[in-house]
Amino acid sequence: MTPKFFWIFAFVFYGLSNLSFFLEIGLSKQNFRWLGNGLALVAVLSHVASLTFPTLHIHDALGLLAILTLISYFVVEWKWQLRGLGFLATANAFLFTLISITFPDRFPPINRPELSGSVLEVHIVLMILSFGILAFAFCVSVAYLIQDFILRKKQTLQVSRRLPPLNTLDLLINRLVGLGFLFMTIGIISGSVWAARWWGHWWGWDPKQILALLTWIFYAIYIYTRTLSGWKGKRSVILIVVGFALILITFVGTNFIPSRHQFQ
Amino acid sequence: MNLLLTGLNHKTAPVHIREKIAFQPSDIPKAFQMIRRSTQIRESVILSTCNRMEIYAVTPTEEMNGRLSETLSQFHQIAPTLFLPHLYVKTGIDAARHLFSVAAGLDSLVLGENQILGQVKQFYRIAQEERNLGTFLHRLFRSAIEAGKRVRHETAIGKNPSSVGEAAVELAQHIFGELKTKTVLILGLGKMGRLVLDTLAESGISNLILCNRTFKQAQDMAKAVQGTACPLEDLDKALLKADILIASAAASDIVLTKKHLESVMRERRNAPLFIIDIAVPRNVEESAARLENIFLYNIDDLEKIVRKYHQSVQQEMTKANDILEEELHKFKVWQNGLDIVPTIKALTGKMEEMKKRELQKILSKFPHLGQNERAALELLAHNLVNKIFHRPLVELKDYAEHPLKFDYLEVARHLFGLDGSNDA
Numbered sequence: 001m002t003p004k005f006f007w008i009f010a011f012v013f014y015g016l017s018n019l020s021f022f023l024e025i026g027l028s029k030q031n032f033r034w035l036g037n038g039l040a041l042v043a044v045l046s047h048v049a050s051l052t053f054p055t056l057h058i059h060d061a062l063g064l065l066a067i068l069t070l071i072s073y074f075v076v077e078w079k080w081q082l083r084g085l086g087f088l089a090t091a092n093a094f095l096f097t098l099i100s101i102t103f104p105d106r107f108p109p110i111n112r113p114e115l116s117g118s119v120l121e122v123h124i125v126l127m128i129l130s131f132g133i134l135a136f137a138f139c140v141s142v143a144y145l146i147q148d149f150i151l152r153k154k155q156t157l158q159v160s161r162r163l164p165p166l167n168t169l170d171l172l173i174n175r176l177v178g179l180g181f182l183f184m185t186i187g188i189i190s191g192s193v194w195a196a197r198w199w200g201h202w203w204g205w206d207p208k209q210i211l212a213l214l215t216w217i218f219y220a221i222y223i224y225t226r227t228l229s230g231w232k233g234k235r236s237v238i239l240i241v242v243g244f245a246l247i248l249i250t251f252v253g254t255n256f257i258p259s260r261h262q263f264q
Numbered sequence: 265m266n267l268l269l270t271g272l273n274h275k276t277a278p279v280h281i282r283e284k285i286a287f288q289p290s291d292i293p294k295a296f297q298m299i300r301r302s303t304q305i306r307e308s309v310i311l312s313t314c315n316r317m318e319i320y321a322v323t324p325t326e327e328m329n330g331r332l333s334e335t336l337s338q339f340h341q342i343a344p345t346l347f348l349p350h351l352y353v354k355t356g357i358d359a360a361r362h363l364f365s366v367a368a369g370l371d372s373l374v375l376g377e378n379q380i381l382g383q384v385k386q387f388y389r390i391a392q393e394e395r396n397l398g399t400f401l402h403r404l405f406r407s408a409i410e411a412g413k414r415v416r417h418e419t420a421i422g423k424n425p426s427s428v429g430e431a432a433v434e435l436a437q438h439i440f441g442e443l444k445t446k447t448v449l450i451l452g453l454g455k456m457g458r459l460v461l462d463t464l465a466e467s468g469i470s471n472l473i474l475c476n477r478t479f480k481q482a483q484d485m486a487k488a489v490q491g492t493a494c495p496l497e498d499l500d501k502a503l504l505k506a507d508i509l510i511a512s513a514a515a516s517d518i519v520l521t522k523k524h525l526e527s528v529m530r531e532r533r534n535a536p537l538f539i540i541d542i543a544v545p546r547n548v549e550e551s552a553a554r555l556e557n558i559f560l561y562n563i564d565d566l567e568k569i570v571r572k573y574h575q576s577v578q579q580e581m582t583k584a585n586d587i588l589e590e591e592l593h594k595f596k597v598w599q600n601g602l603d604i605v606p607t608i609k610a611l612t613g614k615m616e617e618m619k620k621r622e623l624q625k626i627l628s629k630f631p632h633l634g635q636n637e638r639a640a641l642e643l644l645a646h647n648l649v650n651k652i653f654h655r656p657l658v659e660l661k662d663y664a665e666h667p668l669k670f671d672y673l674e675v676a677r678h679l680f681g682l683d684g685s686n687d688a
Contacts, residue, residue, distance in 0.1 A: 147438065152553070154565045156572070157425070157434060165441035167536065230533030233557040 004105065006050035007063075011101075013043030014066075014094040021087035025162050036086045037077065040093075044070050047097070054124060055115050058255055058263035061128060062100035065251070066093040068132025069139075072176070076136070080172065082164040088139035096135075099252065103263070114198040123194055126187030127212075131247050133180035134219070137173050138244035141237045144169040148234055170233060173240055174226065181219045188212060199260070208261035211250040218243050266325075267404070269359035270332055270351060271311075271318030274373050274462070277350035280488050284342050287312040289390055291339075296396045298339055303331040306667065307398040309391040309405065311366070313383050315373055315466075320363060322400050324667060329353050360404060360595060364588045367412030369422060370581070374430055374466050376422020381412040399674045403598060411591035418587060421580045424573035428456075428566045429463030432540050436464070436508055439538050439559055447471040449506035451499070451519070453485055456542050456563075457512025464508070465489065473502050477513070503528050509539045511547035522552040529555060540566070601683075602673050604664050608657060610682045615649050656680075 017039030024032035047067050054060035073089035076082065114120075143163050150159045151166070163169075191209075192202045203209065222239045225231040255263050272285065287295060292310050299305050299321075305328060308321035319332060333351065337344040354362050362371070367384045369376040388405040391397050397405075415421060425431040433443070440446055448469050450461050453476050461472070472491030475498075476482035482493035494502045503509070513519055525548070529537070534557045541548045541562045553560040600606065623645050627638065656676065663672045677683055 151435065151438060151559055154561065154569070157431075157438075157569065160435075160438040163438075165437060166439050168441045230530075232534035233536060235556060 003050040003052075006046045007097075007105065010043045010047035010050060011094075011097050013039050013046065014090055014097055017043060018087065018090040018094055021090055025084055025087055028162060033083070033086060036090070037074075040070055040086070040090055041074075043090075043093070044074075053121070054128070055120070056263060057103070057105075058252070059100045059103040059105045061124075061251070061263065062096050062103070064125075064128050065132055065135065066096035066100075068129050069093050069096065069135045072133045072136035073139075076172065076176075080168075082168065082172070084143060084163045085140060088142055089136055092135055092139055117194075119190055119194045119197075123187055123190040126183045126190060130180045130183035130187055131251060133176055133183065134240075134247055135244060137176035137180060137240055140169055140173050140176065141240040141244075144173065144237045145234070145241075148237075166233070170237070173237060177219060177222060177240065181216075181223060184212075184216055184219070188216060204260070206261055207257050207259045208250065208254040211246070211254060215243065215246045215250050218246055266323050267356055267359045267400070268321045268323045268328055268332070269318060269354040269362055270321075270329055271316060272347065272350045272352065273316035273318070273371065276352060277347070281347055281350055282314070282317065283488070285317050285336065285340055285347050286314070287317065289386070292387075292390050293394050295339055296391075296394050299332070299335055302335050302338075303328055305332070306396075307401050308396055309387060309401055311384060311387045313380065316366070316371075318363075318366070320359065320401065320404070322398060357592070357596070360408075361588065361592055363404065363408045364411045364592060367408040368415035368584055368588060369412070370415070370584060370588075372466075374422070374433070374463055375426045375577070376416070376419075376584075377466065378416065378422075381409065381416070384412065385409060398668065399602075399670045400599075404595065407591055407595045407598075411588055414587050414591065415584045419580045419583045420576070421584050423580075424577050425570055426573075426577045427459075427463065428542070428563065428570060429460040431566045431569045432460050432510075432561070433463055433467045435559070435561065436538050437467075439536055440507060444468045444470070446507040447473065447505050448508045448510060449473045449475060449494075449502050450510040450512065451475050451547065452477075452511065452513025452515075452543065453481055454512040454514060454543065457510050458485075460510050460512075460540060460542060461489070464510075469508075473506060475499055475502055500528065503537075504532055507536070507538065509537060511539060511541045512543045513547050514543065515547060516545065518549050519547040520549065520552070522549045522555065525549075525552045525555060525558060529557060542566070602670055602677070604660060604669075604673070607673050607676060607682065608660055611653065611657065611660075611676075611680055614680065614682065615653055619645050619649050 017036045020032045020036035020039055023029065024036060044067055047063055051060045051063045051067075054064050070089055070093045073085060076085065144166060147160060147163045147166050147169065150156070150163075164172075195204060196202045218239075222236060222243065225239070226236055254261060272282065274282070277285075287310055289312075292312075295310060296308065299308060299319075304324050305321045308319055311318045311320070319336075321328065321332065333344055333348060336347070363384075365371050367381055369378065369380050372380050384405070388397075388409070391401070425434055436443055436446070443464070446469055448461065448464055448471065450457055450472065453474065465472070470490075472486070472489055473494050474482040474486045474489075474491050475494045475496060476485075477496050479493065479495045482495075485491075486493040511519065525537075536557045536559065539548055539552075539558060539560045541560060544563065546562055548560060548562075550560075550562075552558055601610075623642060626641065627633065633641075660673070660676060663669045666672065
C-alpha cells in the first residue's frame with residue numbers, strides 16, 4: 001500500500017468522523033461521539049503511515065499539524081470529557097489535510113547534511129506541536145464564542161446543552177495556550193541553536209522568523225493580559241482566534257514569499 | 265389492615281418547620297422503637313430529606329394518625345400545634361400513589377431530580393435493617409423504586425426546566441459547570457427570590473449570602489438556610505464574592521446601574537457574574553447585559569424559556585403519570601391476590617389440577633382396569649389430597665384477622681408455588 005493510499009484513507013476518515021460528530025451534536029446522541037472518536041483514531045493512524053518527516057515539504061508539515069491537533073483533542077477528550085469539541089477538532093484536521101493536497105506529495109530523497117540531526121528535528125516537531133495545540137485552542141475558542149452568543153441571545157437551551165460550560169471552556173483555552181506557548185518558546189530557541197551552527201548566526205531576520213516572533217509576542221500578550229490585567233472571557237478568547245490566523249500566515253503564508261524557511 | 269401516610273413537604277411547610285421535624289438516618293432506629301412503643305404500628309418506613317418528612321405505616325386501625333403525630337411531637341420535642349397545620353394524611357391507594365410519585369421525582373422541587381430515588385432506597389434499607397418491614401411495605405417500596413426507575417428511563421422528565429428556578433439553575437450550569445463551589449448572593453427576600461434560591465440550593469449550591477434592607481430579616485433567614493447575612497451597605501463587598509446574584513429587592517428604582525456593575529467587574533477581575541433579576545420593577549439596569557462576562561436574565565427572559573419547553577414538560581408528565589398508574593395497577597393486582605379467598609381458591613384449584621393430571625397418567629398406563637378399580641383409584645387420590653390440604657386450608661382461613669396476615673399468605677403462596685414462579 002502506497003503513502004498516497006494511506007493519505008486518501010485518512011482524508012476520508014477525517015470526513016466520516018466529522019460527519020459522526022455532526023450527528024452527535026445534531027441528534028444529541030452520545031453513541032455518535034464514540035463512533036466519531038473511533039473514526040478519528042483510524043484517520044490519525046493511517047495519516048501517520050502516509051507521511052515522511054516534514055523537513056522540507058509542506059505536504060507533510062500540514063499533515064503532522066492535522067495529526068497533532070487531533071492528538072491534543074484526544075488528550076482533552078480523555079482527561080476532561082467535554083461534549084461537542086470533536087466536531088470542531090476534526091473539521092480543523094480535515095481542512096489542514098485538504099490544504100495539503102494542493103502541494104506535491106512525491107519528492108526526491110533529501111541529501112543535505114544540515115537537514116539531518118536531532119536539534120532540527122526537535123525544532124520542527126516542537127513548532128508543529130505548539131501550532132497543533134494552539135489550533136485546537138482555536139477550536140475550543142469557537143465553541144466558547146458560540147456558547148457565549150447563545151447565552152446572550154436567551155432564546156433556547158438546546159444549543160447550550162450540546163457545548164461545554166463557558167467557565168470550563170475558558171479554563172481549557174488557558175491551559176492549552178500555556179502549553180502551546182511553552183513548546184513554541186523551546187521550539188524557537190532550538191531553531192536558533194540550529195541556525196547558529198549551520199547559518200552562522202542565532203537570528204537572521206528571515207520572514208518566517210519574524211512572523212514566528214510576532215506570533216510568539218502575540219500569545220505572550222494574551223498571557224500577560226490574562227494574568228496581570230485581569231482579562232477574562234470573550235475578549236481573551238477573541239485574541240486566540242486572531243492568534244490562530246497569525247499561525248496560519250506563519251505556517252502556510254510564508255511559503256509564498258522568499259524565505260530560507262520556504263518549503264520545497 | 266391499612267396503609268397510612270402522614271408527613272409534610274416543601275409545598276406544605278416552610279423550612280423552619282421542616283428542619284425541626286426532620287430525622288437524621290441515625291435517629292431512625294430510636295424513632296422506630298418509640299413508634300412501636302406508643303402505637304400499634306409494627307411496620308413503617310420513615311423518609312426524611314431536606315424537602316420532606318414522611319412516615320409510611322401499616323396500621324391495624326384507621327385512627328392511628330393522631331397517635332403518630334403525638335409520637336412525632338414527643339420525639340422532636342416540639343408542640344403539635346407548630347406542625348399539625350402543615351401535615352398531610354393519605355391512606356390506602358392514595359398513599360401508595362404519593363410514594364410512587366415521590367420516588368419518580370414528580371413531587372420534588374426540581375421536577376424529576378435524581379437524588380430522591382436514592383434517598384427512598386436509603387430509607388427503605390434502614391427500615392429493612394431495623395426489621396421494621398413486613399411483606400406489604402417491602403413490596404410497596406420495591407414497586408415505588410421500580411416506578412421511579414422506569415420514569416427516569418422512559419421519559420425525558422427533568423430534562424427541560426418546568427419553572428423559573430429550574431431555568432435559572434440550568435443557565436447557571438451552562439455558565440459555570442459544576443455549581444457546588446459557587447456562591448449565591450440574594451438581594452431582597454421576596455417570595456419569588458426565595459423560590460429561586462431554594463431551587464439553586466437543591467442543585468447543590470451551599471454558599472449563600474443574604475442581603476436585605478432590614479438586616480434582622482436577612483439574619484433570621486440566613487440562620488434557616490445556613491447562609492451568611494450581609495447588610496445593604498456591604499452589598500459591593502458581597503458582590504465580589506458572588507458568582508450568581510438573585511436580585512429580588514422591592515425597590516422603586518434601579519439598585520445596580522451599568523456603571524456601578526462596570527466598576528464591580530473591574531474589581532472582580534472580570535470573573536463571570538450571572539444575574540437573575542426577578543424583581544418588578546427591575547433592580548438591575550438593562551444595558552448592563554452588554555457588559556462582558558455579565559449574564560443578565562430578567563423574569564421575562566426566564567419565563568420565556570420555561571414557556572418554550574412547557575408543552576414538552578406537560579407531555580412527559582402525562583407519560584410519567586401513565587407509568588405510575590401502570591405500576592400502581594400491578595401493585596394492586598398483587599395486593600388483591602394476597603388475600604385469603606384468592607389464595608384458598610388458587611390452592612384448591614392447583615390441587616384439583618394436580619390430582620387430575622396424576623390420575624390420567626396412571627390410568628393411561630393401565631387401560632385394562634375395570635370400573636371398580638378405577639373408582640377406587642380416584643377415591644384414593646381424592647382423599648389423599650383432601651387430607652393433606654385440610655389443615656393448611658383451615659389455618660389460612662384463621663389468618664384473616666391476624667396482624668401478620670400478609671406474611672403468612674406470602675409464605676403459603678411461596679410454599680405451594682401459587683404465583684406461577686416456582687411451578688414444578
